[in-house]
Amino acid sequence: MNRPRWMALGALLAGLATGCGGEAAAPAGLLVDVTEELGLPAPAGAWPAGTYFMPEIMQGGLGLLDVEGDGDLDLLHVRIPPPGGPKAIGNKLYRQGADGRFTDVTAEAGLVEEGFGQGLAAGDADNDGDLEVYVTNYGADVYYVNDGSGRFENATARAGISGDWWSTAAAFCDHDADGFQDLYVVHYVRYDPGKRCTDPSDRPEYCGPRSFNGAPDTLYRNRGDGTFEDVTRAAGIVLPQDGARAHGLGIVFADLTRDGRPDVFVANDAQANQLWVNQGDGRFAEEGIARGVAFDPNGRTEANMGIAVGDVNGDLFPDLFVTHMWEEYSRFWLGTASPLFRDGTVASGITRYGLERTGFGCGFFDLDHDGDQDLAIANGAVRKRPPVPGAPAGPWSEYVEPNQLFENDGRGVFTLVDAKAGSFARELEVSRGLAFGDLDADGDVDLALSNIDNSLRVYRNRAPAAGTHWLRVRVLTHGRDALGSHVSVRAGGREQLALALAAYSYGSSCDPRAHFGLGSAATVDEIVVQWPDGGRESFAGGPADREVVLRQGEGKAL
Amino acid sequence: MSARLALAALLAAACSAEAPPAPAPDADAIPVPDLAGVDPDVVAAIETAIAAVRAETGAESGADAWGRLGNRYFVHDFLPEAERCFARAEELDPGRVAWTYRRALCSIDANPAEAAQHLERALAQLDDHAPAHENYAHVLTRLGRDAEAVEHYRRASALDPRSAQAETGLGRLALARGDFAAARTHLEEALRRDARHGEAHSALAQACLALGDEPGAREHAALSRTLPQASRREDVYATPSVAPAGARARTRFGRQLERQQRPAEAAEQYRIALRGNPDYYAARVSLAALLARQGQRDEAVELLREAQRRTPESAQVRRDLERLLEGGTLEPGGDD
Numbered sequence: 052m053n054r055p056r057w058m059a060l061g062a063l064l065a066g067l068a069t070g071c072g073g074e075a076a077a078p079a080g081l082l083v084d085v086t087e088e089l090g091l092p093a094p095a096g097a098w099p100a101g102t103y104f105m106p107e108i109m110q111g112g113l114g115l116l117d118v119e120g121d122g123d124l125d126l127l128h129v130r131i132p133p134p135g136g137p138k139a140i141g142n143k144l145y146r147q148g149a150d151g152r153f154t155d156v157t158a159e160a161g162l163v164e165e166g167f168g169q170g171l172a173a174g175d176a177d178n179d180g181d182l183e184v185y186v187t188n189y190g191a192d193v194y195y196v197n198d199g200s201g202r203f204e205n206a207t208a209r210a211g212i213s214g215d216w217w218s219t220a221a222a223f224c225d226h227d228a229d230g231f232q233d234l235y236v237v238h239y240v241r242y243d244p245g246k247r248c249t250d251p252s253d254r255p256e257y258c259g260p261r262s263f264n265g266a267p268d269t270l271y272r273n274r275g276d277g278t279f280e281d282v283t284r285a286a287g288i289v290l291p292q293d294g295a296r297a298h299g300l301g302i303v304f305a306d307l308t309r310d311g312r313p314d315v316f317v318a319n320d321a322q323a324n325q326l327w328v329n330q331g332d333g334r335f336a337e338e339g340i341a342r343g344v345a346f347d348p349n350g351r352t353e354a355n356m357g358i359a360v361g362d363v364n365g366d367l368f369p370d371l372f373v374t375h376m377w378e379e380y381s382r383f384w385l386g387t388a389s390p391l392f393r394d395g396t397v398a399s400g401i402t403r404y405g406l407e408r409t410g411f412g413c414g415f416f417d418l419d420h421d422g423d424q425d426l427a428i429a430n431g432a433v434r435k436r437p438p439v440p441g442a443p444a445g446p447w448s449e450y451v452e453p454n455q456l457f458e459n460d461g462r463g464v465f466t467l468v469d470a471k472a473g474s475f476a477r478e479l480e481v482s483r484g485l486a487f488g489d490l491d492a493d494g495d496v497d498l499a500l501s502n503i504d505n506s507l508r509v510y511r512n513r514a515p516a517a518g519t520h521w522l523r524v525r526v527l528t529h530g531r532d533a534l535g536s537h538v539s540v541r542a543g544g545r546e547q548l549a550l551a552l553a554a555y556s557y558g559s560s561c562d563p564r565a566h567f568g569l570g571s572a573a574t575v576d577e578i579v580v581q582w583p584d585g586g587r588e589s590f591a592g593g594p595a596d597r598e599v600v601l602r603q604g605e606g607k608a609l
Numbered sequence: 610m611s612a613r614l615a616l617a618a619l620l621a622a623a624c625s626a627e628a629p630p631a632p633a634p635d636a637d638a639i640p641v642p643d644l645a646g647v648d649p650d651v652v653a654a655i656e657t658a659i660a661a662v663r664a665e666t667g668a669e670s671g672a673d674a675w676g677r678l679g680n681r682y683f684v685h686d687f688l689p690e691a692e693r694c695f696a697r698a699e700e701l702d703p704g705r706v707a708w709t710y711r712r713a714l715c716s717i718d719a720n721p722a723e724a725a726q727h728l729e730r731a732l733a734q735l736d737d738h739a740p741a742h743e744n745y746a747h748v749l750t751r752l753g754r755d756a757e758a759v760e761h762y763r764r765a766s767a768l769d770p771r772s773a774q775a776e777t778g779l780g781r782l783a784l785a786r787g788d789f790a791a792a793r794t795h796l797e798e799a800l801r802r803d804a805r806h807g808e809a810h811s812a813l814a815q816a817c818l819a820l821g822d823e824p825g826a827r828e829h830a831a832l833s834r835t836l837p838q839a840s841r842r843e844d845v846y847a848t849p850s851v852a853p854a855g856a857r858a859r860t861r862f863g864r865q866l867e868r869q870q871r872p873a874e875a876a877e878q879y880r881i882a883l884r885g886n887p888d889y890y891a892a893r894v895s896l897a898a899l900l901a902r903q904g905q906r907d908e909a910v911e912l913l914r915e916a917q918r919r920t921p922e923s924a925q926v927r928r929d930l931e932r933l934l935e936g937g938t939l940e941p942g943g944d945d
Contacts, residue, residue: 243923243924243925244922244923245920245921245922245923245924245925245926246890246920246923246925247888247889247890247920249648249856249857249886249889250686251685251686251857252642252647252651252685252686252687253647253648253650253651253685253855253856253857253885253886254645254646254647254648255646255888290834291834291835296834323811323833323834323838336827337830338818338826338830340811340814340815340829340830340833340834341814341815341817341818341826341827341829341830342815342818343784343815345811346808346811346838348750348751348781348785349747349750349751349778349781349808350777350781350807350808350809350811350812350838351808351838352838377719378718378719379718380751389819390818390819391784391815391818391819393785394785397751397752397753398753402751402752402753405720406718406719406720437689
């Protein structure tokens with residue numbers, strides 16, 4: 052692909068569209084499907100009928116990560132075996148080349164273990180500057196160590212990782228400030244594959260989470276010598292009935308209580324969410340109920356799945372967004388000056404758009420570089436619904452749903468912009484994972500999406516208007532990404548907050564570099580980083596439209 | 610008037626004149642959901658109710674037949690179809706508030722704005738019914754109409770001084786507006802009414818934390834984790850009386866009959882359930898447990914062996930069969 056030529060063509064088309072008197076969106080929309088153009092496999096199309104084997108409806112994972120450290124994002128796709136097929140399948144690693152196209156390098160990368168894939172986490176666990184990968188499975192998980200060149204070795208047993216709970220999401224973060232990133236693994240339910248479920252109308256259907264007891268999560272402490280120890284109980288990650296009410300699907304590992312220490316927020320399907328608040332001594336206390344992020348405003352449990360985190364209303368407090376099932380509003384919990392989060396769902400405006408979708412992957416990102424956090428959601432039902440208009444025939448016709456794109460007005464009020472969103476909101480599939488990152492290194496955030504038929508999609512962002520500016524901030528500590536850091540940027544008379552996170556959305560791993568849309572501000576006044584150990588430093592700003600790399604200890608301590 | 614406005618007015622008038630009136634929905638068209646894959650027992654019950662609608666011509670009896678078809682759809686979760694039946698029943702007999710109320714319940718999750726309209730009409734006749742006020746307040750909360758919700762929770766609390774639900778709602782709304790002291794008062798009152806109300810404990814944990822009472826927050830959060838969150842509220846208008854149909858309903862009814870010491874009738878319900886859906890394990894294990902208690906252990910074992918043949922990978926079936934073979938008793942759990 053000749054990138055400059057492609058860009059020139061895009062600019063010409065965009066100009067034509069504006070000239071026609073419509074909205075400024077390019078003809079193909081703001082998020083354009085470039086999957087095949089990038090050499091990635093086309094969506095699967097035909098797929099065997101579901102067998103109501105519950106793990107096949109929950110698959111999520113894909114990751115955008117730079118596996119060989121060449122500066123561009125590669126794509127790791129965690130896959131599931133086809134219904135009725137073998138019980139395990141290999142995942143796929145696609146490496147991005149200098150021309151922007153992707154090549155399947157799974158075998159040479161050594162990511163050869165087969166499993167019933169669900170999700171992944173990526174992080175540098177040995178502080179050698181490259182990314183390890185943790186793959187969650189229905190069945191035993193796999194931990195891969197990277198040799199620095201993008202070749203991986205299965206180090207699961209050597210690292211001391213064991214167990215075969217049904218794992219969904221996972222996240223790396225240094226919870227005890229010892230310099231090494233620990234690992235939190237979220238487990239879903241104690242599934243009985245023999246259980247046959249029906250819907251309320253007595254038709255065969257996938258079981259729901261309430262059909263099974265939940266399973267306790269696992270916190271692995273990184274010893275720093277290539278091994279982990281299970282410190283779940285010692286860290287106080289203990290729930291009544293051994294986690295029977297913990298049906299975990301989503302995770303964010305970051306400081307959500309503004310005490311400088313990374314906390315863990317776990318989204319539970321049809322159960323109360325947990326907010327494990329870091330006590331600073333290696334232990335956590337569950338405060339999700341007391342801080343108001345466990346239930347809906349009527350005190351009821353909801354089907355909590357994917358998680359987005361960011362500051363949606365510009366008050367510099369991190370806010371949470373959790374996707375839910377149809378007939379439940381996906382929910383905003385807004386950070387406040389008090390210890391409590393405030394439900395901001397109605398005020399966000401998203402309740403105007405009905406209750407028809409089942410959301411999974413999600414994330415905040417500044418779509419158009421106007422200085423606020425927009426929102427994308429990957430949708431797809433878990434139970435049969437009346438087919439949406441235009442639903443393709445086939446086994447998933449009663450499960451497909453369009454994805455959704457919302458624009459923020461800067462005050463945390465969101466408007467659905469599907470009409471101009473492009474193929475992202477047009478393609479009718481059963482989507483799960485959604486990962487965010489600047490795939491084409493043009494300064495804006497692109498999207499990658501996974502569907503339950505093992506297909507994936509990549510959407511190129513064409514939203515930012517000419518003349519808008521951006522900044523990307525990579526924060527490093529101990530020679531690796533400082534996952535969980537808070538990064539705030541002051542530019543053009545405004546201050547913005549973003550978090551350096553890889554693990555959010557649903558079973559996905561995103562580019563952890565903090566991205567800021569700056570609008571018309573061409574220079575940045577100051578960057579402040581709150582590191583995962585609680586330390587805060589100020590760094591000089593400078594020109595926009597570039598990536599800044601900041602290392603802990605090199606700024607001015609605050 | 611500018612030329613542009615004049616043109617717009619002309620176009621609007623033209624459109625208005627030419628646009629066909631919105632087609633009136635055929636009120637007498639009987640809604641039928643997609644019944645593919647549905648338990649034949651349920652299909653038969655629906656067909657019976659449809660036939661009753663077709664047979665009725667008088668307004669009052671017609672309303673009753675439509676309402677009964679609505680009830681049938683309602684209990685089997687065919688809610689859009691139930692809503693249309695209740696709408697027709699309400700149209701034919703506006704005096705029967707149950708139709709209006711159940712119409713609201715059909716859309717309470719999927720379309721709270723519509724549910725609110727139906728509840729407003731229902732409340733004109735159900736002003737003394739506390740659950741109706743609570744449902745309306747619940748819907749209003751979802752719609753962000755918190756001030757109105759407060760009024761209805763207050764009314765519900767006064768109507769039913771033993772119910773914790775309304776005081777919990779008042780406490781949650783006080784939390785939402787940042788009045789933590791008021792929230793605490795309401796939630797403590799809710800817990801005086803029902804000390805095991807999980808939602809009240811979880812909300813009181815928030816109020817305590819906001820008021821700086823961390824031990825109180827921890828205590829109530831811990832209690833709420835061990836209690837059911839979704840409180841069930843007795844509501845006669847929300848519970849239609851229909852004959853059981855389908856494996857799930859038959860199994861529940863069978864268990865009810867067992868509690869009433871009517872084992873033969875219970876066994877018959879389980880057997881009907883299994884004929885319709887042989888994979889419905891709750892019915893199978895209930896029947897096996899009942900037979901084992903009556904000394905028919907061989908038949909009970911055969912029932913579970915059949916379950917194992919059907920779902921050889923099921924750990925639950927394996928455990929139950931082992932327990933039965935070892936002479937133990939079965940403990941049928943819940944359904945799906």
